[in-house]
Amino acid sequence: MGRLLLVRHGQASFGADDYDALSELGGEQARVLGKSFAERGLRPDLVLCGSLRRHQGTVGGILDGLGGPAVPVHTDPGWDEFDFQHVVEVHRPAYRDRAYLAAELAGSEQPGRAFQEIFEAATGRWCSGEFDTEYAESFPGFRQRIAGALERAGELLRQHRDIVAVSSGGPIALAVATLTAGRDADPATLATVWAALNRVAVNTGVTKLVSGRRGLWMSTYNEHTHLESDPRLLTYR
Template identity: 65%
Template sequence: MPRLLLIRHGQASFGADDYDALSELGHEQARTLGRSFVARGVRPGLLLRGTMRRHAETAAGLLDGLGTALAEIVDEGWNEFDFQHVVEIHRPLFRDRTAMMAEIGRFERPDRAFQQIFEEATLRWSSGRFDSQYAESFAAFRARVAAVLDRARALLAEHREIVAVSSGGPIAMAAALLTVGDSAGTAPLWSALNRVTVNTGVTKVISGSRGLSLSTYNEHTHLEDRPALLTYR
C-alpha cells in the first residue's frame, strides 16, 4: 500500500541567533533516522521537504544515514507556521529578542517558560477570533496543509513510498485533518498533537481507495536506545 512518511525536523537551535539551523544533536538525530530506515528496509522513492533551513539540513542528514540520493521536491506547503509572529502578537514585548531572552532567562528552564507562552499564543491564534491580526490565520494554515497533503497523495500514484521532511505544526495538522477532518475538533486536537511531537518523529500516512488515512503518529523507536537523542524542541 502506498505510504507517506512525515518526518519532523531534527532539533533546531533554540536561543541561538539562527533558530532555523540544526543543533549538532539535530544532525545526529537525522542521520540516526536514516540508518534506522536502512535497518528496517524502508526504501523511499522520493523526498519532499519544506523550504526552511532545518528541513534542508534534516533531509541531508537523513540521506546521509540512508547512504543514497533521492529526487527531491521542495514545497513551501510543508513549512512551519510563523510561530515567532504568533507569539509576538500575543506578547508584543517579544518583538525584541533580547527582551524575550531576558524574560524567559529568569526561569530555571527557559525552554519550558517559552513553551508555556507558545501554547498560550497558539491557543489565541487557533481560536479563530482574531484572524485579522495574523499574517496567516489558523484557518489559512489548515487549508495550506490540506492542499499539500493532496499534492503528496497525487505523487504517491508514481512513488509508492515518499518521505516528507516538515515541522511539528504541519505534521500535527495533517494528523488532525486525517482524524477529525475540517471540523470544530481540529484546533484542540492539533494543539494536543503538536505539544508532543518529537524531533525526527515519524508519522505514517497510507493511501487507499478512500484517500489518505493516518496509520501511526510520532513514532520514534530509532531514538529509544539513545535517550540523549530524544528532544521535543
C-alpha cells in the first residue's frame, strides 16, 4: 500500500515584488517538516514538485531537514498552482495595476483579510462556469490538469512505497475535493468543497493519500503538528 504525501509549499513572499520566492519563514517551515519526517523515520522514495520557485525552494528545505542519502526529485508542472493573480485581475481589471491593489490593501485595517475577501470573490467567479472563456485556464481546465497529476502520481506509487509531492493549496484542495466528492461530482459541488478546503490550507501542511486496490483515497488532510510547538511557524499565506 503506497502513500502519497501532498505538501503545501512554505510561506511565499506575499506583498513582495516576487511572490514566488519563499520567505525566510517559509524556508524554516520546510526544514522543520523535513526534520519531522526524519524523526518519524519517514524517508520518501521519490519527491515530486511543481515547477514554481516556491515549490522547489520547499523541496530544498525539506531535504535539508531530512538529511541522509539523496532522494530523487522529479518536476511535474501538473502540480502548479492556478494563476490566482490572473483570476483576480479578470475579476477586477483595475488590479492589473499592482500599485493600486497594494494601496487598497494598505488602506485596510486587516490587509490579509481584505485580500482573502478579494480572492474568494474572484475565485467564486472563476468557478461559476459562466465566464470560462475569459480565463487562460478555466476551472474545468484546472480540474483536468490536477486529475492528470493525480493519475501520474498513482502510477508512480506502483513502483515506490512513499512519495512526497510539493504543490500549492489550490491543487491539493482540488485533489482532495475530487477524491471525496467523487470524480463525477457536479461542478458546483466540487467548487464548493474545493473552496472550503483551500481556505484552511496551512503552509507545509501535509495531506496523506493512500493507494489501494480501488485507487487513491484520502487518509488525512492538512496535518501540521510539526508546526504546533512554535505558533510563529503557523501561516496560511
